[in-house]
Amino acid sequence: MALWLDTLVVLIILTNLKLLGSSRLRACIQVVAFQGILLSLVPMLAGAGHLTPRIVALALLTMTVKGVIFPWLLLRVLRTANVHREMEPFVSYTTSILVGVGLLAASVWMGRQLPLPVPSQSPLVVPLALFNTMVGLFVLVSRRKALTQVLGYLVMENGIYAFGLAFALEEPLLVELGTLLDVFMAVFIMGIMIFHINRELDHIDTDRLSVLKD
Amino acid sequence: MILTLVLLPLLAGLAAFFLRHDGARRALLLLTAMGHSCLTALAWVQRPPAALDDWLLLDAPGLLFLSVTSGLFLMISIYALGYLRREDWGRREDFEEGFLFTNAREPSFTGCLLIFLGMMTLVTVSQHFGLLWVAVEATTLASAPLIYFHRHSRSLEATWKYIMICSVGIALALLGNFFLAVASTLGEREHVPLLLASLVGRAQSLHVLWFKAAFIFLLVGYGTKMGLAPMHTWLPDAHSESPSLVSALLSGALLNCAFLAIFRVQQVAVAAGEGQFGRDLLLGFGLLSMAVAAAFIVRQANFKRLLAYSSVEHMGILSLAMGLGGKADFGAMLHLVNHSLTKGMLFLVAGNILSFYRSKSTADVQGVTRMLPISGVLWVAGFFAITGSPPFGTFMSELVILKSALDQGRTVVAVAYLAILCVVFVGMGAIVLRMAQGMPRESAENSSGLREGAARLALSPWPGGESGLSFFPPMLLGAAALLLGLYVPPPLWRILGEAAQAVGVQ
Numbered sequence: 001m002a003l004w005l006d007t008l009v010v011l012i013i014l015t016n017l018k019l020l021g022s023s024r025l026r027a028c029i030q031v032v033a034f035q036g037i038l039l040s041l042v043p044m045l046a047g048a049g050h051l052t053p054r055i056v057a058l059a060l061l062t063m064t065v066k067g068v069i070f071p072w073l074l075l076r077v078l079r080t081a082n083v084h085r086e087m088e089p090f091v092s093y094t095t096s097i098l099v100g101v102g103l104l105a106a107s108v109w110m111g112r113q114l115p116l117p118v119p120s121q122s123p124l125v126v127p128l129a130l131f132n133t134m135v136g137l138f139v140l141v142s143r144r145k146a147l148t149q150v151l152g153y154l155v156m157e158n159g160i161y162a163f164g165l166a167f168a169l170e171e172p173l174l175v176e177l178g179t180l181l182d183v184f185m186a187v188f189i190m191g192i193m194i195f196h197i198n199r200e201l202d203h204i205d206t207d208r209l210s211v212l213k214d
Numbered sequence: 215m216i217l218t219l220v221l222l223p224l225l226a227g228l229a230a231f232f233l234r235h236d237g238a239r240r241a242l243l244l245l246t247a248m249g250h251s252c253l254t255a256l257a258w259v260q261r262p263p264a265a266l267d268d269w270l271l272l273d274a275p276g277l278l279f280l281s282v283t284s285g286l287f288l289m290i291s292i293y294a295l296g297y298l299r300r301e302d303w304g305r306r307e308d309f310e311e312g313f314l315f316t317n318a319r320e321p322s323f324t325g326c327l328l329i330f331l332g333m334m335t336l337v338t339v340s341q342h343f344g345l346l347w348v349a350v351e352a353t354t355l356a357s358a359p360l361i362y363f364h365r366h367s368r369s370l371e372a373t374w375k376y377i378m379i380c381s382v383g384i385a386l387a388l389l390g391n392f393f394l395a396v397a398s399t400l401g402e403r404e405h406v407p408l409l410l411a412s413l414v415g416r417a418q419s420l421h422v423l424w425f426k427a428a429f430i431f432l433l434v435g436y437g438t439k440m441g442l443a444p445m446h447t448w449l450p451d452a453h454s455e456s457p458s459l460v461s462a463l464l465s466g467a468l469l470n471c472a473f474l475a476i477f478r479v480q481q482v483a484v485a486a487g488e489g490q491f492g493r494d495l496l497l498g499f500g501l502l503s504m505a506v507a508a509a510f511i512v513r514q515a516n517f518k519r520l521l522a523y524s525s526v527e528h529m530g531i532l533s534l535a536m537g538l539g540g541k542a543d544f545g546a547m548l549h550l551v552n553h554s555l556t557k558g559m560l561f562l563v564a565g566n567i568l569s570f571y572r573s574k575s576t577a578d579v580q581g582v583t584r585m586l587p588i589s590g591v592l593w594v595a596g597f598f599a600i601t602g603s604p605p606f607g608t609f610m611s612e613l614v615i616l617k618s619a620l621d622q623g624r625t626v627v628a629v630a631y632l633a634i635l636c637v638v639f640v641g642m643g644a645i646v647l648r649m650a651q652g653m654p655r656e657s658a659e660n661s662s663g664l665r666e667g668a669a670r671l672a673l674s675p676w677p678g679g680e681s682g683l684s685f686f687p688p689m690l691l692g693a694a695a696l697l698l699g700l701y702v703p704p705p706l707w708r709i710l711g712e713a714a715q716a717v718g719v720q
Contacts, residue, residue, distance in 0.1 A: 072468065078546060117399050117421045133389065146374065160389045167396055171408075175344030179388065182351040186381050189358055193374055200367050209371040212451040214510055214519065 002122055005045040009124040012038050012162070013104065016155065017136045020096040021202040023085050025147055029074045032151050032158075036066025039158050043165040046125075058176060062161075065184055070154065077147060077191045090207075091142040100135060107131040116167075125166045132159020146194045146204040150187060157183055215262035216270045219253050219280075220336050222246060224353035227328030228343040231321050240295055243324050245479050247284075247291035258705060268409060270339045274712035278547060279474045280338040282554045283467040285694075287331050289687040290459045294327070294563050296683030297459055300436040300569070308366055309572040315366035323363055330356040330463070337471040343408040345390050347384070350439060350475055353468055354380045360463075361456040372448075372455035378441055387435025387475070393428035394482075397421040406643065410478055417485035425486060432479045433495055439472035442499045442533060443506035450510075453522035454574065458460065458565025461518065462469045465525045465561060466554035473532055473550070480536060480717050489539070489717075497627070497705070498538025502635045503530030516574045517567070520645060521560050524600055527638055528553045534631065535615045536717065538622065543714035545614030551710075552607035552698055553600075559691035560596040566599050566684050571654070576645050579655040588685045590650055592692055597646040601639040607698030 015035040022028050040062035043055050078084075091099065107130035115127060136156025140149050161179075164171065198204050233239040256262075257272055258281070263283040264271040272280065298320060305314045317323075333356050336349040354377065362373040391408070397420045398406040398413060406416050413420070438445035453461045476496075483492035507527035514520040528549070535546035566589040583590030601608035610703045612635065619628035676682060702710075 056605065088516060114423065114427060115423065117396065129389065129392075133386075137382070140378070149378060153378070153385070156382065157385050157388075160385055164392045164395075167392060171395065172342075175342070175348065176350035178345065182348055182355065185355045186351070186377070189355055190377060190381075192368070193358075193362075193377065196362070196365070197370055197374065200365075200370055204376070209374060211368055212371055212375075212455070212476065214450070214514070 005042070005122040006124060008038055008041055008045060009122060009128050012053055012128060012158075013131060016132060019139065019151070019155065020100045020135065021093050023087075023089075023093060025078055025084060025086060025145065026075065028086075028148060028151055029071050029078065032154050033067050033071035033169075035155070035158055036070065037063055039066065039162055039165070042162050046122075046166040048106075054173060058165075061177075061180065066154075066197070069184070070187055073188065073191050074147065074150065077194050080195060081147070081204050083145060083147070083204060086143055086145050086148050089143045096138070096142065099138060103134045103138065104131050105212060107134060122166075125163060129159045129163035132156060132162065144205045144207050146190075146197060146206050149206060150190045150194070153190070154187065184189050215253070215257075215340050215479055216265045216272060219250065219262075220270070220332055220339065221259075222249055222253070222332075223335065224332035225323045225329045227330075227332060230328055231623070233360060234594060235323060236298075236320065239321060239324050241299060243291050243294060243328065245488040246328055247450075250335070251284045251288045254281050264341075268411065269342045269345055270338055271341045273341075273716070274709050275474065275547075276338045278551070278709050278713050279470055280335060280604070282470060282551055283331070283334050283338065286463065286466045286554055286691070287560045288465055289558060289691055290562070291327075292683060293462075293565075293687040294324075296681050297457065297489040297565070298324075299683075300681075310368070313366065315364060318359065318363050318365060326356050327358045327460075327463075330360065332356075334471050337474060341410045343394060343410070343413075344353055346475055346478065347388055347391050350387070350436065350471060351381070351384045353471060354384065354439070357460070357464065357468065358630055360460045361452050363457050363460065364455070364496075372451040376448045376452040376571070379445070383435050383438025383445060385435070386431050386438075389480075389645045390428045390431030390433075390435055393424055393431060397424035397428055410481065413482045414485040417482055418487070420482075420486045422486070422488065425483075425488060426491060429479060429483055429492060430495070433476060433492075435497060436472045436479075437533075438476040440469050440476065440530075440533075441472075441503070441526050441529045443503040443526060443530070446503065446506070446529075449526060450519045450522040454516055454518040455524070457473070458518070458561050458568060461564075462558040462561035465521070466558040469525060469529055470550060470554060473529065476533075476686060477536070477717065484717050493537045493539050495537075496533045496622050500530045500532070500534025500537050501627070501630060501699070503527065503533065504631070506529075507636045508641065511638055514641075514645060515576055516650065517576050517579065517645070518561075518574050520566055520576070520642065521557065521564060524638070524642065525553075525557060527634075528557070528600075530662045531612070531615065531631075534627075535618075538615065538618050538624070538627070539717070540618050540622065542615045543717050544620035545611050545618060547710045547713045548614065548698070548702070549608065549611035551706075552611050552695055555691045555695040556596060556599040556606070556608060559592065559688040559695065560600060562684075562691070563592045563596060566680070566688075567593065567649075576649055578655065579649045580652040581650075583650045584652075585654055588680050590691070592685065592688050593646065594650050595692055596688075597642060599692065601642055602635060603639075605696065605699045606619040608697050608700055610702075 015031050019031045040059045046115045107127045111127035133156050139152030230239050305316050322326040333352040340346040356379045362369050406412050441449040480492045504527050507523045510523045532546050535542040602612040
């Protein structure tokens, strides 16, 4: 089990690096969707073989929301906005990947500073959560398109969610469902906002949303 | 009873989406607000029993925050009756940049407003940290469409920043929640449940390092929502672009909800013996927020942004007061009530000024007391109230906080606190008084607006022709803020003390 979990964690890390190096928005959305599907498998493996109906239901729900609904929604937004590439990000793709590797090292180091009070299935889950959070934040600040920023938010949320799935297994179902519903609504509203931004301004470049200032 | 409190506005909100008749929908808004206030008032007489396995419970801090939210919402729903009636629902010209825009549909506006109230209620009664998080994030989502009420590019920008920055902040708070779950692990598969009472009760067994990490993430996450510098950047944009009644609600109720979340974490920190760790962080964020806000207030050219930065300043004061601890905790609770009342009043008056002058620029707006006698007086009174002048309530609460700082021998903090308050007083005074005095300037841009406004107002029976619905709510809020400066009713005093006790040193 531990081996499978480790494999999963490594795959999620790779999807992050792929995201940092892609310019095509369609590919970015697909990478994040794939990451969502990988993520939904985490609770099945972290539960040390106890496959309760609750865990399976949660995994299926996560898979549906993150692996099917989000990419469908975002691809739809992409079509209406008629934008295909992230042109001239603030940080180039090569540099982004290098930054990603640096962040990975940093998160492994930080994970070591926070020893878990309980033995866990995989020593990589804390670094993974930190890495995803930092990659998400990095994408948020280094890319121009509103759509890529939503992906950054999703990646960040994925990391936090992975941490929650792996450790807070005793979390009541109500909270898990509430969290998922909130994230779903957030992405849904962000999608609608991008739609409006595109209709109103004919672009989805967030750096050009700069009328309001002091 | 607690469930009714949460469900009433939620169901009414859903109904409002489908009600076609304008009059019926507005009546629903007002009736729901009144029902909610009545239920809240009942909770003062007899504290309702816990619901959902102790997940929902009204303790003293919860009741305090709930009452502020409910009272403010009632005033705002009365104001909304007038506002929704006088809004032009067709295509119309933007007065700043001249393009055409429309409003969002009224049913969705009213619906979101009520759901927003329901979610804020849920925040105040949540005892489980997971549920608290869900509720706080839901308030962001319910209020985003409210900010994008006037559908134009500026409000779009404000909404985008609001939803992105707050969602990211709240996501960090979620990580903090999970860290808290790790900190509360007892053994192989055993947890202290993330309920406030059980965490406080067994706080000694929390894992200290993980708890500190959790505290930082929760503080930064909820602090983003509360508008603490340097995470406050969404706040002035959202407050200046949303309709004034929404700004009043954001400032007077939503920021408090985020503050309550931080308050809950601090409750656990105190019980775990890490109170000082939390207080030091809160003190730092508080002073920084006050200083940043003061810097932007002094040279502000937009009066709604001015009020927004004033909110950042007051959230800073709350954070600083919690950071001082001791008597200042009581000051923080009192200040929170005062700030909500006063800021609600100021934003509503700002809405009246805005609809008359059709400009948010402090340079364009002059002679408010002459053109709008009642709003003008309220505007000036509101300025004195918000800057902590006697005899208003804010004077009392700010004094309690100052006295506590001096009693603790923290002279540097006290001096910095006083200096910033003085800078804000002078900076805001110069702007507000200049707006209140003189004669309105007839420039090419605002003359048509002025004439139209004057014609509309001439139809009303009140002095200066203002509409009763637009000045009674802020007047009542102002009166309450004044009353709290002269006399704090004993039941309120008791609740304030009980709430302050929750984060007091044990």
